[in-house]
Amino acid sequence: MKTEFYSANQLTYCSNVHPGESLDAVIDNIQTKFVKVKNARQLSSMHSGLWLANKAAKSLIDEPDKLSLFQQVLKHNGVELTSLNGFPFGDFHQAVVKNKVYLPDWSETSRLDYSKNLAKILALCMPKAQLKGAISTLPFGYASLWNTRKQAKATEQLIELIKYLIELEEKTGKQIQFGIEMEPDCVFEKTSQLVDYFKHDLLPAAAIAGYSKHQVLRYIGCCYDTCHQAVLNEDILISLEQISQLGIEIVKIQISNAVAADIKNTEQIEQLNQLFSDPKFLHQTKITSKASPQESSTALADLSKSELEQFLQQNQNQAFSARIHYHIPINQDSFPYGFISSTQDAIKQCLSFLVNNPDCRPFLEVETYTWLNFIDASIKLDTQLISGLTQELTWLENTLSELKLLK
Incomplete structure (x- = not known):
C-alpha cells in the first residue's frame, strides 16, 4: 500500500481479541463485534486483520461452499480483508495459553500447511482492487525449546512457503507477504537476530534453492509489534532502520502498548x-x-x-x-499507581518513522488481545469491549493526524 497517507477505514484491530476457533465463531464475531466497531467509527467499510485459527482456515479450504459464504459475509458486513494474523494456531482463549501459543513451531509441517491455507484464503478474499496482503507469523518458536535441527527445518519450510507464494501470485495476481513477528524469549526477539537470520541464513539458503534476494524479500518480511520491541528496550527508530536497510519490508505494524x-x-x-x-x-x-x-x-x-x-x-x-509483555490499551497512559506507566512513546516513535520514510506504508493494526482481562463484570461485556476498541482506534487516528499521516 504505497500511498503517502492512511485513511480512517484502513486502521483496524486484530480480531484475536475475540475468542473463537471455528468458522462459525469467526462469522459471529464479524457480525456482532467488528460491525459494531465499524459503525461506532461511522465507517461504511473497514479493513480487517482477522485471526483465523487452523480449524477455521481448514473449513474454508476444504469446503468451497463455506469459502463462498465467507466471501459474502465479508462483503455484506463491510469487511475489507487485507491482512490476517497467522500467529496463534489453535485456541487462543483457552484457560491457560502461556507458551503453547508458539506451537506448532516453524519446524513442524502443520505450521507450513496452516500458513499456506491462510495465504490462499487471503488471496481469494481480498477486495478486487487490493493487490497486496500481509500475514503475521511467529518468530519460529520459543527459544528455550529451539535447536539447530529445528532451525534448519524451519528455513527449509520458509523457502517452501516462498515457492508457494510465487505460484499463488501467478494464479491470482495477489502478492501475499508473511511478516515474521519478533517476540521476547523467542528465536527472534531482538532486531539484530532477525536481520542476521535474513543475511546469514535465509538469503543464502534460498539462493542455493534457486531463489533470488528479490524473490525472498518480496514475500517474507517483518511484522513489527511495538509492545514487543519496547519490552526489549530497543531504540525503535534504530530498530526499524536496521530492518529497512537490508531491504526487509515491514509488512504490518501491530500497534500495541506494554506495561512499564x-x-x-x-x-x-x-x-x-x-x-x-x-x-x-x-x-x-x-x-x-x-x-x-x-x-x-x-x-x-x-x-x-x-x-x-x-x-x-x-x-x-x-x-x-x-518492562512487561502485557498488551494494554494503546490509549492508556495513566494507572492507579504512579510508579506504573506504559510504553506508548514507542508507538509514537514507530509512527514517526513513517513520516520520514514515505515508501514504508505497512498495514496498521491495533492488537490488544487482553481486553477481556480489563472488562468490568458488572457492565455488559460487548458495551465495554466495543467502546474500548473504538477509543483505541480513535487515539490512533488522532496520533496519525498530528503526524500528518491521515487523510
Missing part, C-alpha cells in the same frame, strides 16, 4: 502483581537495575512476584525498572 514500572519496594511489587497477574497469557518481563543497568539486568519467563522480590533483594533493595 519503576520499582523501589515490595509493596509496589505486590501492587503490580494485583493489577497484572494473569494465569492465561505469558507476560515475559525484562528487568534492569537503575543503579547499574549494564551489569544488573535479567529476563523473567513470566511476570512473577517472587522473582521480582528476589531481584530486589539481590540488588540490595535498589530501585529497578521493569
